[in-house]
Amino acid sequence: MSLEIRKPGLLTTIQDRGRYGYQKDGIIVSGAMDTFALRAANLLAGNARHQAALEITLAGPVIRFHEDHIIALTGADLSPLINGKPVKMWRPVLVKQGSILAFGERKSYCRAYLAVSGGFAIPEVMGSYATYLRAGIGGLEGRALQAGDRIPCTGPTREGLSLLKEAATATDTQTFAYTRWTPDPQLYPDYKTSPVIRAIRGPEYERFTETSRAQIWSERFQVSSRSDRMGYRLQGVSVSLAEQTELISCAVTFGTVQVPPDGQPIVLMADHQTTGGYPRIAQVISADLPVLAQVVPGQTISFEEVTLEEAQQLYIRQEQHLEQLERAIQLKSHL
Numbered sequence: 001m002s003l004e005i006r007k008p009g010l011l012t013t014i015q016d017r018g019r020y021g022y023q024k025d026g027i028i029v030s031g032a033m034d035t036f037a038l039r040a041a042n043l044l045a046g047n048a049r050h051q052a053a054l055e056i057t058l059a060g061p062v063i064r065f066h067e068d069h070i071i072a073l074t075g076a077d078l079s080p081l082i083n084g085k086p087v088k089m090w091r092p093v094l095v096k097q098g099s100i101l102a103f104g105e106r107k108s109y110c111r112a113y114l115a116v117s118g119g120f121a122i123p124e125v126m127g128s129y130a131t132y133l134r135a136g137i138g139g140l141e142g143r144a145l146q147a148g149d150r151i152p153c154t155g156p157t158r159e160g161l162s163l164l165k166e167a168a169t170a171t172d173t174q175t176f177a178y179t180r181w182t183p184d185p186q187l188y189p190d191y192k193t194s195p196v197i198r199a200i201r202g203p204e205y206e207r208f209t210e211t212s213r214a215q216i217w218s219e220r221f222q223v224s225s226r227s228d229r230m231g232y233r234l235q236g237v238s239v240s241l242a243e244q245t246e247l248i249s250c251a252v253t254f255g256t257v258q259v260p261p262d263g264q265p266i267v268l269m270a271d272h273q274t275t276g277g278y279p280r281i282a283q284v285i286s287a288d289l290p291v292l293a294q295v296v297p298g299q300t301i302s303f304e305e306v307t308l309e310e311a312q313q314l315y316i317r318q319e320q321h322l323e324q325l326e327r328a329i330q331l332k333s334h335l
Contacts, residue, residue, distance in 0.1 A: 001067045003116070005149040009061035009103065014120065014139035014151075015270075017050035019128035023274045029254070030132040033229060033270045033293035034111055036189050036318065037075035041115035043326050044072035044092050044183075046160025052122075052129035054114040054145075058296070060103025061145065063114075069095045069153070070117035070160040076294060078112050079104030082176045090188075092117075092163045093178040109191055109294035117160030121152040132271065133229075163329065183328065187321040189290040194220075194299055197288050198306045198314070202257060202280035203250070204241075212239040216257075216281055220300045221265065227297050229271040234301075238263030241279060252276040255284030255292070257303075267292065285311040287318045 005012075015038065018031025032038040032055055039049040054061075060078045073080055073089045080087045081102050087093060089112075095101065103112075122129060122140060131139030140149060163179065205213065221234035239259050252258065256268045258278035267284060268276070270293075282303060284292060295301055306314075 001069070001153040001155050002150045003069075003153060004064040004066060005145045005147060005151070006062035006064055006100070007102075007147055008145045008149075009056055010059040011057040012061045012145045013055050013131040013133070014052050014122070014129055014145075015055040015131060016052040016129045018130050018270070019126050019132070019138070022126055023251075026274055027126065028132060028271060028274060030130040030138070030229075030271050031128070032113070032130075034075055034113065034189075034290040036290040036322070037111070037113045038115075039322055040090070040183070040188075040325060041072045041074040041113040043322070043329050044074070044090065044163075045070055045115040045117040046092070046157040046163055046329075047115060047117060047119060049322070049326075051115065051119040052139075053116070053119075056103070056112040056114060058106055058110060060112065062103075063101045065095045065097060065099050065101070067097050070156045070164055071095055071101075072115045073112060074115075075112040076109035077107040079107055080112070085175075087176060088178060088182070090185075091178050091182045092160070093176055094164045096175045099175045108193075110296045111293060116153055117156040118154040121154045134271070159330075183325050187325055189287075189294075189318070191291055191294050194301065195288075195291050195295065196302050196304050197284055197292050198304050198311070199255075199257065199282040199284045199288075200306060200308055200311055202282045204247070204279035205281055207241050207243070207245075207279060208259075208281055209240055209242045212241075212281075215239060216265070217303055217305050220302045222300050223295050223297050225297045227269075229269055231269055231272060232267040232292070232295070234265045234267065236264070239265060239281060247277050247279060249275040249277040250280070252280070253283075255286070255289050256280050257282040257284065269293070285314060287311070287314040 018029040136142035221236035224233040
């Protein structure tokens with residue numbers, strides 16, 4: 001079984017939860033930008049949460065299905081079409097052999113995720129399928145997908161097949177079918193066009209001027225067109241240290257807000273480096289990383305300060321939403 005890439009889209013890569021355990025060796029984690037959408041897509045396709053899926057950025061690919069497949073689409077609405085007909089997102093979909101999935105106008109947000117029941121039959125690199133473009137590792141030959149690529153698939157899982165007993169009875173004239181149910185939208189992250197991103201104070205927060213400390217929470221910042229999977233460069237008021245000092249490189253992570261000498265903050269994203277030498281004014285909370293990942297360059301964000309305890313509670317609540325989704329899907333698959 002396989003998927004054929006007819007057109008690659010703007011940037012389509014294979015991603016999973018990331019490559020853990022190697023940061024001490026300078027190997028970055030990488031992985032999906034919106035981990036909630038990735039995990040939800042996998043659950044809807046009958047997979048384990050962290051199975052590899054396609055991350056589709058802004059403009060989607062054209063994909064031909066050479067066999068029947070069970071898929072799920074989550075994240076940004078890039079107007080998915082199967083054989084020219086709109087297909088609904090956030091639910092399991094049975095795609096019939098020979099069908100073509102394409103994408104139209106971007107309606108909302110930045111990144112869509114396509115999970116295929118059973119996942120892809122490709123080799124792991126250091127325990128992960130995640131594509132890290134700069135190093136050329138993971139995914140399909142360590143690169144973005146190209147026209148003519150064929151991605152081998154393992155075939156639907158038992159859970160995936162069970163979810164679509166009803167859809168599997170579709171007649172040969174139908175090219176796709178999906179379940180009548182969809183998850184409660186209240187379980188999704190609070191995606192917004194110009195979101196307020198919650199964060200805690202960074203390790204060097206107190207080294208910034210009083211004005212800068214106030215501005216990081218009160219001003220809006222525009223996400224620059226120079227942003228990528230490594231980091232979101234922000235444009236707005238200049239943030240500065242009270243006293244310019246040379247810092248020793250320290251550990252950084254997804255969501256670390258660094259401030260380089262020009263005073264324009266950079267939010268580190270999925271492909272961030274393992275260490276950094278710029279002062280860290282804030283740290284985006286884990287629960288809001290999916291929301292941040294869906295911001296399109298040119299849009300604006302602002303930061304809201306929360307406590308570490310609040311950040312932990314918000315993360316637990318988001319994980320509970322995923323558990324609710326998983327339990328609901330398991331119930332549906334056994335009806």
